[in-house]
Amino acid sequence: MIAQNAIKSDALSDYSPDIFAMMMLLIAANLHLMTGSSDTSLVFMPNDAYQGEYWRYITHPFVHLSWYHLMLDASAFFILYSGLAEQAIIIRLFYVLISGAFSLNFALWFAPETQTYGLCGLSGIAHGLMAISSLEMMREKETFNIGAVSLIALIAKSIYEVITGQVFFEFLYFGLCGTPIIACHTGGLVGGIAGYLIKKNKFRLLTPNT
Numbered sequence: 001m002i003a004q005n006a007i008k009s010d011a012l013s014d015y016s017p018d019i020f021a022m023m024m025l026l027i028a029a030n031l032h033l034m035t036g037s038s039d040t041s042l043v044f045m046p047n048d049a050y051q052g053e054y055w056r057y058i059t060h061p062f063v064h065l066s067w068y069h070l071m072l073d074a075s076a077f078f079i080l081y082s083g084l085a086e087q088a089i090i091i092r093l094f095y096v097l098i099s100g101a102f103s104l105n106f107a108l109w110f111a112p113e114t115q116t117y118g119l120c121g122l123s124g125i126a127h128g129l130m131a132i133s134s135l136e137m138m139r140e141k142e143t144f145n146i147g148a149v150s151l152i153a154l155i156a157k158s159i160y161e162v163i164t165g166q167v168f169f170e171f172l173y174f175g176l177c178g179t180p181i182i183a184c185h186t187g188g189l190v191g192g193i194a195g196y197l198i199k200k201n202k203f204r205l206l207t208p209n210t
Contacts, residue, residue, distance in 0.1 A: 022096075025062050028062075033064070060118075062122070068177070073122040077122040083133060098192075104184065105187060110183040123184065127186075131188075134151035157185075167182060
């Protein structure tokens with residue numbers, strides 16, 4: 001009986017409501033893929049969002065254009081999010097929010113095609129989470145080199161994309177991911193770094209043990 005209670009306790013302690021909520025939102029936002037239809041009502045289309053369809057600010061990262069697009073984004077996002085050293089849910093969600101905000105604003109500021117095609121997908125946020133994960137590894141002596149190399153590689157990738165105007169791994173998209181908005185990757189990266197620095201300097205009282 002004690003052993004069974006211990007197992008149940010461990011299972012409950014491992015439950016992460018933030019991951020569950022985002023999985024449910026991801027499923028709901030991509031129900032259109034089951035019917036093979038195209039649904040732009042959740043994509044961030046600037047004119048529609050500005051005219052009162054405010055839900056697009058929240059839903060656009062979760063909606064995808066194909067099963068392949070969904071698989072690429074969701075796998076990278078959840079691997080990175082669940083692998084964060086930060087355990088406070090409020091801070092983890094803050095990381096997602098600020099990475100997404102920078103990703104969206106960079107797309108609007110530096111990618112005119114966003115006005116035409118809109119923006120959707122988790123790739124920008126994933127770039128932010130990768131930057132944060134790298135910075136977290138750099139806090140520890142044992143993983144400093146891995147974190148530094150990861151961050152430098154991520155920055156180099158973003159610079160390459162900005163200079164060439166092409167996504168670094170675009171050959172893996174097979175035309176199933178729509179029109180890539182490169183600026184959102186750079187924005188997510190900048191947002192992730194900014195979020196980590198804000199947390200480090202402003203949120204100490206919320207996370208005294210980190």
